Amino acid sequence: MNCELQFVDQVSASPTVRLDLMVAPWSVQDSTEFGLPELRRAVVSTLLSDGERYPAAAYGNRIIMLVARIADVDDDAMADALQDLYRELDRPTNILRYRPGTTEPVFFQTFRCGPDSVTWNPFLKEVTAAIPAEPFAVGLKETLPTVTVNNDPAAASNGLYFDIAAPKGDVETPLFVQVPLASVAISGRRQSAIGVRRRGTPSGMPGTLQAEAMTAQTDTSVQANDPVMSGSGSNYMRCTFASNASLVSRLAVSSFPASASVDVRGTYRVFVRVRKTVSADVITMRLSASLDGVNVNGDTVTLPSGTNIRWVDVGLLQMPLGFDPQTDGYSGIPLAVRGMSLFVSAGRSSGSGSLDMDVIAYVPADDRFCLVKWSEFAGPTAFVLDAAATEVYATGASGEVRATQISEVEGLAPMLTPGRASRVMWLLDVGTTSQGGDDKTRTIEVTPYYWPRYLSVRPVSS
The missing domain is CATH 2.40.30 (Elongation Factor Tu (Ef-tu); domain 3)
Incomplete structure (x- = not known):
């Protein structure tokens, strides 16, 4: 031997x-x-029940x-x-x-x-x-093929996400992601929302819901195609506040997702892609959910000034609402979860303009979710999101570490579970300080890599 x-x-x-x-x-x-x-x-x-919990x-x-x-x-x-x-x-x-x-x-x-x-x-x-x-012992570095993440939610592939099929190893390991400077840097510091789903069938989780697929409510109607909006045909909804400027429902859907599934289950950070037609208008938004008489209102958010397209963070949404047994008693069989009725409410307290609503995105937030504020400096050629340290650092053309602004990473960066598929959701620009707002034509070139971790020895195939 x-x-x-x-x-x-x-x-x-x-x-x-x-x-x-x-x-x-x-x-x-x-x-x-x-x-x-x-x-x-x-x-x-x-002493009130048998057994212990961990x-x-x-x-x-x-x-x-x-x-x-x-x-x-x-x-x-x-x-x-x-x-x-x-x-x-x-x-x-x-x-x-x-x-x-x-x-x-x-x-x-x-x-x-x-x-x-x-x-x-x-x-x-x-x-x-x-x-x-x-x-843990670690194996040799595993660098995965570079993936183009499309910033258009309606893209034919990789719209706001990339997938990792079956990581190697015995136990979970941090995910490292290298992105070119051009993908994320912008004057004003771009902020991205990144979450991961690594259980069940990740592609089956709620992803995005186009506004035009919802039912128009008070003072809201579908609009003709706008190329800066996501989707095809009449691809966004406009609320004019013509008869009612109060915070009331502008869009609704009876059930989203439409089919019950174990992959619906989870807590999500929800973002709505919107645009004001008048910069100085004071407009507030809120997402509400309802099922079987149980109603939950999310955070009420005041939109920033400007007429750029923005992803607006409307808070957390849990599915199902209330207690979740997860499995059918002691059987271990997962119970499906039904989608909920959703309502997008908006109100205009001052101004004269309209609110355009494009799409709703669900970013999983019950596992590993983070907000990353990227540097705006032009010296580096790439950035690395380091999940082991929950930090971001900059690199030069030869891979050397370069100077960067102090990274701002809120939350936890993605981890990988060996043998399980993972979907990483990536909303490029959810901040309010970057110039130009969200642009659906942008792409992010991500190169994922990791070191598989082992308890003892490494099999040849994993």
Whole structure:
């Protein structure tokens, strides 16, 4: 069996080996153990019911018990070998490459330690070290093909989203996304809304609802095609506030989504794409939902000044409303969730213009959701959304880190679950400070990548 255990300088296919523990004078003993990280749980219990609940769980670090022997060299050479090992153990962080006869190696991020014991006598030269390490080993970097995300919700493919089919690994891992400067940078700092669905059939979740597919309410009517609006034909709705300027329903739909499904379930951050015809008008909006006599009103939002097209954040919407058993008793069979009646209300407290309504977008917010405010500087060539650190940094043409404004990331960036499809929703511009507003013709060139994470060893296929 061809095994490898090496301290190396980086996680790569051809790293620099600083110390190889499987090459003479070293040999790794059978008593070496890589251990497993402890899964720690938050426990909630009460004497009012049987059993306990685990509302949260997380893996702790692991301990690698290294037992290495030196043989077949003189004592001075043995002393040199020991020093080489001590120096590797003493690094604040290090990388231990491990391949126990498998095709693919894994890499452990280790932390500073010393030897626990050193045996030096005429018959045996052996070192034992308890090496603390991060919970998971990682595999080699997996870079996925670049995807063009269309900023048009009605695009034939990748309209406001991109998909990742089946990530590798044993446990969830952070998603990294590289985007060119031209995709996101703009004077005034563009802000994007990013969410992920990684359960069920991600393509089955509520995505977007065109305003013209809804029923016109007070002072609202469908309008002829406007190329800056999403959809084809008569592609947006206009409210004139002609007879009633109060905050009342302007658009309605009896059930959205139309079909009950387990993929309807979830909490969503809802955005409505709108445009004022008069900049200084004071207009407020609200999204309301109703089902079986249960009514919920969302946040009332005042639209920013200007006549640019905007994605307006109207708050969170949970489906279903109220208590959700999720499964049919103890069967484990997921229960379908029915769509709800929706009402888009708007009111004009001052001014004389109209409100144009284009489309409603549902961004999943019950898993990992974040708002990212991108830098407006022109020096870098790309930005990287780093889910491991929940940060954004800038890079140059050679991949070097460049100067950038302090990143503003609210929430949690996407993670990937091994073996499960994921859909990442990406609304390019949901801020109110960027110039020009939302443009459906824009695209985002995203290059997703990740490092699969493992509990012990890596299978050849995953």
